[in-house]
Amino acid sequence: MRIDLITIFPEFFSVLDVSLLGKARQAELVQTRVHDLRDYAAFKADGSPDVHRTVDDAPFGGGAGMVMKPDVWGKAIDDVLEPGGVLVIPSPAGTLFTQALAADLATAPQLVFACGRYEGIDARVAEHYAAAGHRVLEVSLGDYVLNGGEVAAFAMTEAVTRLIPGFMGNAQSIVEESHADGLLEYPSYTRPATWRGHDVPDILLSGHHARIEEWRHEQQLQRTRTRRPDLLPPEG
Numbered sequence: 001m002r003i004d005l006i007t008i009f010p011e012f013f014s015v016l017d018v019s020l021l022g023k024a025r026q027a028e029l030v031q032t033r034v035h036d037l038r039d040y041a042a043f044k045a046d047g048s049p050d051v052h053r054t055v056d057d058a059p060f061g062g063g064a065g066m067v068m069k070p071d072v073w074g075k076a077i078d079d080v081l082e083p084g085g086v087l088v089i090p091s092p093a094g095t096l097f098t099q100a101l102a103a104d105l106a107t108a109p110q111l112v113f114a115c116g117r118y119e120g121i122d123a124r125v126a127e128h129y130a131a132a133g134h135r136v137l138e139v140s141l142g143d144y145v146l147n148g149g150e151v152a153a154f155a156m157t158e159a160v161t162r163l164i165p166g167f168m169g170n171a172q173s174i175v176e177e178s179h180a181d182g183l184l185e186y187p188s189y190t191r192p193a194t195w196r197g198h199d200v201p202d203i204l205l206s207g208h209h210a211r212i213e214e215w216r217h218e219q220q221l222q223r224t225r226t227r228r229p230d231l232l233p234p235e236g
C-alpha cells in the first residue's frame with residue numbers, strides 16, 4: 001500500500017520514520033510520501049508567480065476564518081492520486097472513523113490524505129474527485145475540534161497500516177483487540193500477582209482456559225454496557 005499525505009506542515013509526519021509504521025515501511029508493506037501543499041501554490045490561477053504561495057482565501061458568503069483554495073488542492077491531488085486510490089479528507093463534518101472503516105481502507109492500493117487547516121477545504125475539491133470516479137471519504141475521528149487534519153490523518157494511518165497482513169507480528173493480538181469483535185477489550189494483568197494490596201482476579205491464575213475465556217467475555221460485555229452502550233447490538 002502507498003500512503004500519501006498532503007499538508008502545509010510536512011515536518012509533522014517525520015515521526016512516521018520512527019513509529020511502528022517505520023518497521024512496516026522497511027518491510028515494504030507500506031510506502032509513505034509526504035507532500036507540501038505550498039509546493040503547488042507557486043503560481044496563481046492566472047499563471048503569474050505567487051511569491052507568498054497562498055493556499056487560502058476568504059470564504060464566499062462571509063464568515064470568520066479562511067478557506068483553502070480549490071485550485072491549489074487540485075494541482076496537488078492531480079499530482080498524487082492514482083487510479084484506484086482513495087481520497088481521505090479528515091473533517092469534523094465527516095463520517096465517524098471506525099475499526100470497520102480501518103479494515104476497509106487497509107485493502108486499498110493507495111490512500112491520499114488531504115490534511116486541511118483553517119476553516120477547511122473548498123467543498124468543490126471533494127465533489128470534483130468523486131465526480132471523476134474516485135472514492136472520496138470525509139472522515140471524523142470524533143465529536144471534538146482539532147486545528148487541522150494532520151493529527152487525524154496520522155491516527156487513521158496507524159489504525160489502517162497495522163491491519164495490513166504481515167504488519168503486526170502477532171495476528172492473534174489484532175483479533176483480540178477492542179472493537180475487533182464489536183466489544184471493548186477485557187482488563188489485562190501481569191506480574192506481580194499482588195501489587196499495593198490489589199490482587200489479580202483468581203480466575204486468571206486458575207489455569208482453567210475455558211472459564212478464563214468465559215470470564216473475559218463477560219468482562220467485555222460489562223465494560224461495553226457501562227462505557228459504550230452504543231456499541232451493543234439492539235435488544236431482540
Ligand SMILES: Nc1ccccc1-c1cnco1
Pocket residue numbers: 090091092116117139140141142143144145146147148149150152
Ligand atoms: N477538527 C478538524 C479540523 C480539521 C480537520 C479535521 C478535524 C477533525 C477530524 N476529526 C475531528 O475533527
